[in-house]
Amino acid sequence: MITLTIDGQPISVTPGTTAMDAALANGIDIPRLCHHPDLKPSGGCRLCLVEVDGRPNPIPSCGLACEPGMVIRSQSDQLTALRRDTIDLFVSDHPLDCVTCDKAGACALQKYAYDYGITETSHDFKLGRTLYQNDNPFFIRDHQYCILCAKCVRVCDEVIGAHAIEIVDRGFGSHVATPFDVPMADSNCVFCGSCVQVCPTAALLPVSRLKQGREWELEHKKTICGYCGVGCGIDYRTKGNHIVYAQGYPEAPANGEFMCVKGRSGWDFAQHPDRLTHPLVRKDLARELGLSAEAWTLGPTQRAALADFVPVAWETALDLVAAKLAAAVKAAGPDAVAGLASARCVNEDNYLFQKLMRAAIGTNNIDHCARLCHASSVSGLGMAFGGGAMTNPIRDIRDADCLFVTGSNTTESHPVISYEMVRAVKSGASLIVVDPRQIPLTEHATLWLQTRPGTDHFVFLAIAHVILREGWADRDFIAGRTEGFDEFAASVAPYTPEVAALASGVPADKIVLAARMYALGERARGASKYAAESERGHSGIFWAMGITQRSEWD
């Protein structure tokens, strides 16, 4: 730890911390427009300049590494004057039409203009960019509000790994664009909306947000995304029980501020007129039981699709289901009933459902859709690690030194996890992909072992073979923590890289290279976060359904 002083306050930080991060972590707010904790410092907005004792000129705190004994001031008359002048320049190139702006109240430039008392520019108002682009269903790009902080470009490259946009041209005429300014849909964009999330102004806004009210009229409704197993936190901004838009929030443990297209934009079903909002009973059954239709309003498509159903009250429906289940149990015993639960329901609901089946009905005929996708990993992981779930939190991925991905098209199936992988690779981790397909991750891969379909296990066995042959295995760990290892070692003995190469089509030297990278945790570049505690880097294996649903061992 090193100690320095910011605004008279003694602060201790780990070496390598920037003055900005040190200040923010200690409740000192430094103005900033291009800084984002998840992005590399840029230094372009010049608002975060601070004074440092012994340095003649103010220095941007976002790029200033803390040094022991440093004395920093984030506020002074000089800094205030410089910041005012800088904001003055920003607003000479950005309309101050805050009264009608959808971003009002959430706009960082508006906040600083307010803080520093800039009501209008003292310069000649001159816009560098005027394009308005609404070429996709998710967000609009209004370039007149763009302040070229490049956070959108950086997040797309550094975090998402799509690199769909870039600053093009230079100087006053530079602007953010897709290649050749093609519509977003024809670019690499995955519509994860992270650019919209980090945009400090109204340059990027969700289409659903436009003209839907002022920021302070919206409520926050935090929840967990139901689409995949990542479990992203979402903050729905709502108005009158209607979702206006979805945004990430930094404290969300799995995803921070970033989401995928589904989480950020796939919520329209919640308020869709076709959504089922009440129980329905088949018409013939209703007639038989003498049930009458309740006065529900049906959506336009529902009316046609539900012609054979009658809407009923919850009480009626529950009574009906209970009676029918009871009748079945009575007639044929509890085991005549079976329950199948879904991963789209929350854990609590799944728990209650099995309780219902076991305690109320009295049967063990209860299963879950994860049987299909997760059963093999539960038993495999249980056997190997004593627990059938992910071994690490998602955020550990960014600190891995070597990532080994197989049987997972992470970018498409668990996009937010792929962000963590991209981030690790961008900071120097090596990435090995074993997949017959050229999945998006291969673009970031240090090594792509393209197996013939159905032959990946040869590669895995050969990697184990090489690790043992080269003495890269951790013998102490094996001796202390495993059983039956000799049998395992004997089982991989025949699978030399050459044998695997013949079967899988992957060159033997690439298999050896992958074995070394994985076993030693070799990085593509840069130093490991774990350099101090272990000689080897830390490797991680990532697989999904491509492995768990593998049924055939030829």
Place this chain on the structure above:
Amino acid sequence: MKPEELPILADKEKALQASKTCRLLYCSSTACVASGSGAVKDGLTRALKDNPAGKAAALAQTGCMGLCSHGPMVRVEHADRPSTLYEYVNGEAAARIVADELAGQAPAAIAPESAGRVLPQDIPFFTRQTKVVLARAGVIDPERIEDYIAHDGYTALTRALGMTPEQVCDEIQRSGLRGRGGAGYPTGLKWQHVRSAAGDKKYVVANGDEGDPGAYMDRTLMEADPHSVLEGMIIAAYAVGAQQGFFYVRAEYPLAVKRLERAIRMATRQGLLGKNILGSEFSFAVDIRIGAGAFVCGEETALMASIEGQRGLPRMRPPYPAQSGLWGCPTLINNVETLGAITAIVNKGADWFHGIGTEKSKGTKIFALTGKLNNTGLIEVPMGITLREIVYDIGGGVAAGRSFKAAQTGGPSGGCIPAEHLDTPVDYESLKALGSIMGSGGLVVMDDTSSMPAVAKFFMEFCVDESCGKCVPCRVGTVQIQGILQKVVDGKAVQADIDRLERLCVTVQRTSLCGLGQSAPNPVISTLRYFRDEYEQMLGAAASARAEVSA
């Protein structure tokens, strides 16, 4: 090649040159090519072929001889008497020169205005210069490594390899050499930083992205004596422990690129570059990277981004390139002219170099002397020479009988120096005190016909055009400054605009991210400092007031 083979090669080349009755050297630098040195070469070749004594004479190209405005130039060297320099040579004059020289006659008396007349070499343009870096320019054939070796080439490298890397760094530090790219950071200190930086992999970059309009020192040096820059770079690499070097050269300099490529090829073939240089343990490879037209890439962090194949955006310092440069490795970045001074320092010693110049600015500086002068061209002068000597002695005074108004140094990052400061010694500190900078060495002289607000606007347009756009003060500030200057030039500005201009200049200077933005206001600030009356006379209010008086 072994070190002991070097003198053998040198002697062989010297013997070959001595065996000729005379050597005819024609300048093949870009300026002289533009003035028609191609025809001169053809004329000389033909005349030598037709002349029975032609076989005994040698014909060779050289780099810049300095007085570019008088080109194409030809120099004829004899073993037994001083050389003769001919100016404004054309094809016909070339034939006459060959005839005279081979006949052993003094040059025929010709009309003073005709092509190919003799240019005396005892004029101040030549005698007031001190050639250290440019010592071989205009003397050797830049495309022949043998000629370079015959002129003490690669002896400094041999000497350096006999020293420890620390000793080499010390020697450079003791010499007092400072970076010639403009900022004037002590070169030896920079080398020490890179040498002591942690990391196995290190790089050396020669910055030849000479973007200042009005400056062509680096171009000329690379064209006239590419091996000396290369040798300086190899020595630097040895001193700091680098394995790979890059020449970063503007795409606008195709001849310089061609000659560097050839120099690298020749040196590699001779074992002066590549694995185990001169039989030592030291290995070093060099590549060329072409700049693609961005002034900001002269800034070292932007230059590195460009070498890495990125948009040429500068980044924040620290970390400095010496700690984290190309691909995160320690990187030494020196200007081409800085590297050009290394061989002389290693060969003649730090003390000798230290003896030239002023207290804080040692050695010589090359200037591209241009503008409204009688003699324009490339000059190398000891630090501490006065502007007056440069303008009036070397430059031959202001052309067309006009009077001197200002000298602009440092290009778009520099400032204008008015007549009252003509006796200022030229060194880093004095120029800075006058509100200008040494810069890379462009020196443009303006006469009384130049309007200073218009000159300031010219430079600001350049900065607007060349701003990378990353930081707001430079991206937006320069546009606003340009807007005010346009108003001034159009006679539409009022006093409040001048006040805003001054404040804006300070903001841009103090808050910009890199050197380009920080220095962009300099031409405005310095012209306001010395020529404020010109601005005020152009104010709209002043103009209308004058109109009223005359009415």
Place this chain on the structure above:
Amino acid sequence: MLIHSRAGAVSAQQAKAALAADPRLKLVERAIKKFDARGDALLEVLSTAQEAFGYLSQDLMRYISLALHVPLARVYGVATFYHLFTFKPAGEHTCIVCLGTACYVKGAADIVSTLEGAYRVKAGQTTADGKLSLLVARCLGSCGLAPVAVMDGGVVGKETPGDAIGRVATLIGAIPEAQR
């Protein structure tokens, strides 16, 4: 790039096929090979392409993006950053006028405005008939000869507006419209 295949995306094969018949592509391929298809050689490869084709077409940039494994957005961002690269075919002939300080002080701006007027073309653009591209440069490093112009690659020094008009007329074989 292939990352997200969709209608607008073009594969390496398609991008190459669009250029395949062009022998100039060989030069670009050679540059890519020389640099081992490393992404950091992007500028070198773009320069080679610019020199070989005279401008960078979208297909060419797409091809380079795929060959070097550099995202197309970065290729485009880099290409638009540097002034050396152009995106439209140049005119049959080019006239570059240097606007460096030395040339400016000696009246290069007059040469530009004279040519602009005479050939009805703005600096940086090509005449409607595609005959002449009028370009300006920021110092060609021939300041000793200021003002300097480059006519189809040949440097001329101490240029005057009148001479420039004459030289360009000879170059393109046509007297300027405005003077007819």
